Amino acid sequence: MDSRLTPATDRVALQSLRGQLDRPAFTPGRPARLAVPLADLLNAPDGRRDRQINFGADLTVIEDRGAMSFVQAALDGYCGWLPGAALSFDLPPLTHRVTAPATHLYPGPDMKLAQTAALSIGARLSVTGTEGNFARLASGDCVPLPHIGDTPAPDPAAVAETLLGTPYLWGGNSRAGIDCSGLVQAALTASGIPCPGDSDLQRAAFPATEAIRRGDLMFWPGHVAMALSPDIMIHATAWTMSVITEPIPQALARIDAAGDGPFLGARRPT
The missing domain is CATH 2.30.30.40 (SH3 Domains)
Structure with a gap:
């Protein structure tokens, strides 16, 4: 196992x-x-x-x-x-998730109050009501309404693009730091697509595809990227220690030259 x-x-x-x-x-x-x-x-x-x-x-x-x-x-x-x-162990019903790359919790529905915590994309929330431009949570905290949602995002690639510039962090799953598989998981789960946590598990979870299109996943040993188009990809990479976009032909040549290949092909999340 x-x-x-x-x-x-x-x-x-x-x-x-x-x-x-x-x-x-x-x-x-x-x-x-x-x-x-x-x-x-x-x-x-x-x-x-x-x-x-x-x-x-x-x-x-x-x-x-x-x-x-x-x-x-x-x-x-x-x-x-x-x-x-x-x-x-208090488990009120979960109703929303954080859709912005990051947001803050406040003790009340007022942006001038001192924030009590920072939350990242994908955080799950129990909303009990709204007050002005804020949602009130079961805990009593408040979060800005524009930063949350209760429906899946329509485009995983667009979700990934919101995390451009996020620092690279091995095993990271937040706006404060994220790795390649964390970026892919955040984008797909925000869109209602179940996704494993590590790149090898992600490669095993989805069917192969020959023609690369927006939203497809591209794999190397220990690494995964998401296509924004047939020619451009986005990934969290230790090469720049950040989330970047990169031309696919350039990335293929660079990774191969560094000895981090071979390219293992593309998979299409379903």
Whole structure:
């Protein structure tokens, strides 16, 4: 089993894996939600970041170990460790998501109030009402109405373009820092298209295509980009440590010359 997607530690596994894994204990899991703006999802309680989880993400808690909790994300099935203090077990209905690259929470419906937190694209929200140009959340906080939505974006490539200039961050999933697969996941999930978290999983999830068009994904070993047209792509790259657009022929030649190829072909999200 792929450890990234297997809801099990060396001690406890999700009840659904009984008979497939040998563990001392099994659990039905506890529903939870991320209550902080952003959290690193670690490969061990004191390990490195594999991915990040955004505010409002639904999670299943598999095991608590000291101050850390092992969870599985509902968005893509990704598993890892994060601080238990970042979780909430109050689960009001999720109604909206952040559609702007980034926004702020305020204690009231007034832009002159001191912000209480910064949220990134894809954060999930429980809106209970509106006051002027703000939405009131179940938590009591307020968020600007122009920065949220309750319907899928029509064009994943346009979503990706809103993140141009975002700093590159390995395992990043936010406007503060994002990597190649994080950019693709943010764009596709904003458009209502389920998408795994890592580039190899993304390549396996979608069918191959020969002719590249807007919205298609282009793959190299350990890297993914999204086509904006048959000739231009957008990607988060360590080459510039940022999200950039680049002519596709130029990128193919540059990546091949750097020894980071070969080009693995294109896939079409459906």
